[in-house]
Amino acid sequence: MMEKPVIQLRHLSTGYTGKHSVIRVASDINASVYNGELTCLLGANGAGKSTLLRTLSASQPPLAGEVWIAGKRLSDYADKELARLIGIVLTERCEVTNLSVEELVGLGRSPYTGFWGTLGKEDKRIVSEAIQQVGIAGLSDRMIHTLSDGERQKVMIAKVLAQQTPVILLDEPTAFLDFPSKVEMMRLLRTLAHGLDKTVFLSTHDLELALQIADKLWLMDRQGVVVGTPEDLSLDGTLETFFTREGIAFDRRSGLFRIAPEYVRSIRLTGEGYRYDMVQKALRRYAIYADREVESEAYIDAGSGETDLFVWHPAGREPVACGNIETLLAFIKEK
Numbered sequence: 071m072m073e074k075p076v077i078q079l080r081h082l083s084t085g086y087t088g089k090h091s092v093i094r095v096a097s098d099i100n101a102s103v104y105n106g107e108l109t110c111l112l113g114a115n116g117a118g119k120s121t122l123l124r125t126l127s128a129s130q131p132p133l134a135g136e137v138w139i140a141g142k143r144l145s146d147y148a149d150k151e152l153a154r155l156i157g158i159v160l161t162e163r164c165e166v167t168n169l170s171v172e173e174l175v176g177l178g179r180s181p182y183t184g185f186w187g188t189l190g191k192e193d194k195r196i197v198s199e200a201i202q203q204v205g206i207a208g209l210s211d212r213m214i215h216t217l218s219d220g221e222r223q224k225v226m227i228a229k230v231l232a233q234q235t236p237v238i239l240l241d242e243p244t245a246f247l248d249f250p251s252k253v254e255m256m257r258l259l260r261t262l263a264h265g266l267d268k269t270v271f272l273s274t275h276d277l278e279l280a281l282q283i284a285d286k287l288w289l290m291d292r293q294g295v296v297v298g299t300p301e302d303l304s305l306d307g308t309l310e311t312f313f314t315r316e317g318i319a320f321d322r323r324s325g326l327f328r329i330a331p332e333y334v335r336s337i338r339l340t341g342e343g344y345r346y347d348m349v350q351k352a353l354r355r356y357a358i359y360a361d362r363e364v365e366s367e368a369y370i371d372a373g374s375g376e377t378d379l380f381v382w383h384p385a386g387r388e389p390v391a392c393g394n395i396e397t398l399l400a401f402i403k404e405k
């Protein structure tokens with residue numbers, strides 16, 4: 071069954087109106103975002119991701135066209151209604167000082183309590199749950215201005231969770247996070263979409279993560295937007311053309327990108343499993359193609375589970391046993 075789109079962009083053009091000119095960033099976008107899905111917006115620096123997110127959250131007006139949310143024009147919503155419909159985390163550094171983490175996340179409840187409203191018992195429970203969910207329970211009493219960038223980012227996301235809106239828009243929510251936190255955050259956002267049927271739309275430069283976790287990708291450039299599942303966009307070649315540059319190669323088997331090697335040498339590699347793969351990976355970094363299919367007199371034995379030695383067999387000389395890949399590399403590069 072096809073879901074109904076929650077957000078619809080109809081002939082949407084985004085950009086900025088200056089005193090004497092109009093700067094058009096994106097033109098005539100027609101696309102939809104669905105509930106129950108995590109949608110990731112990808113595109114180069116300056117492609118217009120933040121501009122689009124600000125337009126979708128009514129923080130800036132479209133240059134032309136319309137945004138429809140939950141069956142109604144965005145421009146027809148009253149501010150109060152919007153605050154219960156859309157939660158947004160933008161990248162602008164928040165300037166609040168003199169607020170604790172708990173108080174700032176508590177502001178997420180303001181659509182329900184009034185801005186200076188006191189939090190009831192249920193509000194407090196929701197706030198503390200949001201703080202738990204982003205993994206910063208230990209920071210509840212800390213003042214915002216004493217936090218690291220990543221910690222502050224988590225607080226802003228907790229605030230939007232506490233707002234409990236059906237639509238959540240986030241501009242680069244993973245930007246300042248360490249790798250495990252990036253993965254955690256993406257998984258949390260996906261859980262909100264899949265488990266609570268929310269509409270989650272975020273921009274990111276974490277391509278590898280987005281390719282693995284997003285239900286839908288939006289690929290944005292000056293030509294417009296292409297939308298699809300990561301796998302469909304792999305199969306039809308869109309991903310490959312969108313991201314492949316000199317030095318970046320698309321691996322069709324995994325549907326992921328890697329640094330493209332330019333091999334200058336090849337060596338036969340024997341052995342098995344994880345050890346074989348790791349030797350192959352290390353040599354790729356030195357532009358050496360190593361594989362069991364290569365026909366060369368010199369060869370490397372990566373061993374198997376039973377041995378913990380890597381043996382380098384140079385052509386016409388005695389073999390050298392190495393305890394780790396670092397030592398092995400030293401011998402091979404020596405040649």
Ligand SMILES: Nc1ncnc2c1ncn2[C@@H]1O[C@H](COP(=O)(O)OP(=O)(O)OP(=O)(O)O)[C@@H](O)[C@H]1O
Pocket residue numbers: 086093095113114115116117118119120121122
């Ligand atoms: N206030 C503004 N007035 C005029 N032009 C702007 C304004 N803000 C951004 N732009 C321009 O609009 C274009 C899109 O910017 P935007 O911030 O949306 O890109 P982005 O895809 O989010 O980039 P990044 O990945 O670097 O964050 C850029 O060329 C930028 O210079």
